[in-house]
Amino acid sequence: MSVEFVVRFPVDDQVLSALHAAAFDGPPEVTPWAERLERRALSWIGAFSNDVLVGFVQLCWDGGAHAFVLDTAVHPEFGRQGIGQRLVAAAAEEARKAGCEWLHVDFEPHLTAFYLEACGFRPTDAGLLKLR
Template identity: 70%
Template sequence: MHPTARVWTADGIGLVSRFPVDDLELNALHARAFGGAVEQVTPWAERLERHALTWVGAFDVGRLVGFVQVCWDGGSHAFLLDTAVDPGWQHRGIGTGLVRAAADDAAAAGCEWLHVDFEAHLEPFYLERCGFRPTSAGLLRLPGRQRAEGA
């Protein structure tokens, strides 16, 4: 897949699939969106190219203000990860647009199911605004992978 651009909002926010990722810019967006410190992780571009079916960025006059990625099993199941919108741009429909664009990309790749895990306070966003339905799921924290702060 090649980068695909769509103008999504009336105020000109552009959604771009598989955009060239700047690691520092994406790390900074995640820090702002999730309220943490800027962390240097394995380079985003490398991880996305290796593991993601697609990723979508939301841009306001060239500034990255939102992001989501989709990983997959190579078949009919895709998994939504890392949905983030800069706090200054939240509550404008950008997150919903990102999820819809990611779902469109996954469907275009032949996926039948898009899975997402989320914390309880995000239920209205994912279930009501994005159209996911609730399911039973499980989560297992693997030993040795906890962050230093105990998250």
């Protein structure tokens, strides 16, 4: 299977929302991804198999030294093939090109092996405050 990784691809809100819902086992709500990414993201990368979006990652930043990986998603039918790892690596490269020094990611405990072992992040202490 051939997968192509495309930086800042033209986003279709329905297609990306469907991928996100499948990857996170959530409701198929349409999110205004295109507008949000254009206004707030440093970059984003899509993984495409035969022109079908099968993976996605968003890269945000503080405008300086810190970038943040968000919304890493791979369709379950394409899981465990290295697509997520390659998406995160592509995001890291985009952050490097932008002059960032650090790449941050928050994740749930079941993703520890993916982010720490497969993607090379190191554990740090962090805090989280729920606002709503």
